[in-house]
Amino acid sequence: MEKRKEKKERHIHSRDMPNFRRNDTDKRKVIKDKKKVLRQGTDMAVRTGVKTTLDQMEGSEEVENALVTAAVVTTPIRKTASKTTKTVKEKAKRKRVKEQSEKNVREKQKSENRKIHSQTHKEDSYAKEKQIRKRENSVKKDTTGGNKVKSGKSNSSSDRGSHSASKSRKVAFFVEKLRSTGMTTSLNSENQKSGVSDIMKTVMIKIGAVLLPIVLLLFSIVAIATALVAVVIAVIYNSPFSIFFPPLENGDTVMTVTSQYVAEFNRDINTMVTEHKDCDIGKIVYVDYEGTSSAPSNYYDVMSVYMVKYGVGNTATVMNDTAKANLKTVFDDMCSYTTSTGEEKIKNESGNKEKKKVLYVNVTLKTYHQMETEYGMSDDEISMLNSLMSPENLSSLGITSGSTGTQTGGNKKSLLTQNEINEILNKITDEKAKTAVSFALSKVGYPYSQPLRNSGTHFDCSSLAYYSWNSAGISVMTDGSNTAASEAKWCSDNDCTVKEENLKPGDLIFYSYSNNGRYKNISHVGIYVGDGKMVEAVDEATGVVMQDYHNGGLVMIGRPDKKKKN
Numbered sequence: 001m002e003k004r005k006e007k008k009e010r011h012i013h014s015r016d017m018p019n020f021r022r023n024d025t026d027k028r029k030v031i032k033d034k035k036k037v038l039r040q041g042t043d044m045a046v047r048t049g050v051k052t053t054l055d056q057m058e059g060s061e062e063v064e065n066a067l068v069t070a071a072v073v074t075t076p077i078r079k080t081a082s083k084t085t086k087t088v089k090e091k092a093k094r095k096r097v098k099e100q101s102e103k104n105v106r107e108k109q110k111s112e113n114r115k116i117h118s119q120t121h122k123e124d125s126y127a128k129e130k131q132i133r134k135r136e137n138s139v140k141k142d143t144t145g146g147n148k149v150k151s152g153k154s155n156s157s158s159d160r161g162s163h164s165a166s167k168s169r170k171v172a173f174f175v176e177k178l179r180s181t182g183m184t185t186s187l188n189s190e191n192q193k194s195g196v197s198d199i200m201k202t203v204m205i206k207i208g209a210v211l212l213p214i215v216l217l218l219f220s221i222v223a224i225a226t227a228l229v230a231v232v233i234a235v236i237y238n239s240p241f242s243i244f245f246p247p248l249e250n251g252d253t254v255m256t257v258t259s260q261y262v263a264e265f266n267r268d269i270n271t272m273v274t275e276h277k278d279c280d281i282g283k284i285v286y287v288d289y290e291g292t293s294s295a296p297s298n299y300y301d302v303m304s305v306y307m308v309k310y311g312v313g314n315t316a317t318v319m320n321d322t323a324k325a326n327l328k329t330v331f332d333d334m335c336s337y338t339t340s341t342g343e344e345k346i347k348n349e350s351g352n353k354e355k356k357k358v359l360y361v362n363v364t365l366k367t368y369h370q371m372e373t374e375y376g377m378s379d380d381e382i383s384m385l386n387s388l389m390s391p392e393n394l395s396s397l398g399i400t401s402g403s404t405g406t407q408t409g410g411n412k413k414s415l416l417t418q419n420e421i422n423e424i425l426n427k428i429t430d431e432k433a434k435t436a437v438s439f440a441l442s443k444v445g446y447p448y449s450q451p452l453r454n455s456g457t458h459f460d461c462s463s464l465a466y467y468s469w470n471s472a473g474i475s476v477m478t479d480g481s482n483t484a485a486s487e488a489k490w491c492s493d494n495d496c497t498v499k500e501e502n503l504k505p506g507d508l509i510f511y512s513y514s515n516n517g518r519y520k521n522i523s524h525v526g527i528y529v530g531d532g533k534m535v536e537a538v539d540e541a542t543g544v545v546m547q548d549y550h551n552g553g554l555v556m557i558g559r560p561d562k563k564k565k566n
Contacts, residue, residue, distance in 0.1 A: 092205050240307035240384050242317045244396050252319035258303050261331045269361045279359035287364045289516040292524050301368040304388040306330040308381050334366040369451035409547040414445045432561045433506025435472040440527045440535040446544045448537050459537045465508050465525045474560045484525040485518035491558025498559050505530040511553040520555050
């Protein structure tokens, strides 16, 4: 009964075993499928996260295309590297098997050669020994035969024959030794040459196996670097700073199109001034302009504002019809003119003044700072715009130091040592003038800016003059305005003007370089510091400098601390 029970239990276990195996197989398959699903889900999540991140970047499409291009470019390289490495390993293995086989054949051949050489050597030795014995026997016969040879002579001849035979055997043995040694040396030489050749081949194969993956890796790195450069270029050309880089297409650029709009604008206003319909003469008035240029222009302001407004996330440097229309909109917003008429007393040919009817073409050129407010720019856009209009970037766009500034002043200095400042101040006796000059000299090298003229970190010509005399306790402001024209009017109203021949340190020198509709059309002011030198804030490219005194465009000279007449 027990045996039957055991047999029955074994029978049940044996019958159910296939089901257990099948169940285990199904479980492993389910686990494998789950792992595959998890991997696919993870890959999908990573790709989704990367795509979401790229979508938040500027120029995301270009970046995504560059990454796809890099993947496509590097995929065949990686596959080729893998296949090439596998092929090299297989070739090296076959080479080792072949070399081992050849080595075995050579060893076998060497063994056979040794046997043949040994057998030949034995046969040669046996033949030589036989010849030697034959000669010895013949010598013995000669010594025992003959007619009555003396015993002394016979013994001597026998000794000589024995000695000669021994010598012959030694010579034969030595010659045979040399032959065998030469053959062995030859075999060793051949073996050495073969061994060196095999070693060189093995070394070259190993070097190739090591260098090939490195070369392929370098190609992959170059491909990835190329893709990264493409991404960087895409980001740059989708930003306002693309204006500093070569254009992507031949033809019109931002500069050439802006120059065209400026030329058309100037042609229109000059035509109106020349024709001056219903008037005796015509004049261009650059409304509220303050600076040193006789023909003011906001050319760079227009380009910079356009690049910030339309160049973020867009290739604004590609001058298609849409880009040209956008640039024209910005230009029209920043450059405009109106006309008006008036009367002026103008000298005629005889030198007498007579009234003339004048047509005024009033030109308004807005600065980039004004457009920050008008366009409601964000802090980031304002920061980019200020960067584009910095002296360094203006120089990259074509503005060089002094190109829009005074041309008659020379020997510019944008840096003064304290000893140089003290040397100038020691020659000034008037305390108020000395204080004003000291302030002006301390600002040499500061940057020029009209928007930041009251910040203390930047100055334009009139703010430098105002704060210099304000430090001495005298305000030259008129009706709350401290422009160059307002300061000149203050000097005139307070009887603080002097002649050029009476020029002293601290005096304010007023110039007119263009009609601006202000008091006496004054557009610039500088401070005389003595010894034929003056300090002035020229323009964005030049900043605050000390240079030679000049009187081109001179209108008047003011001395704020001049005693009033009783």
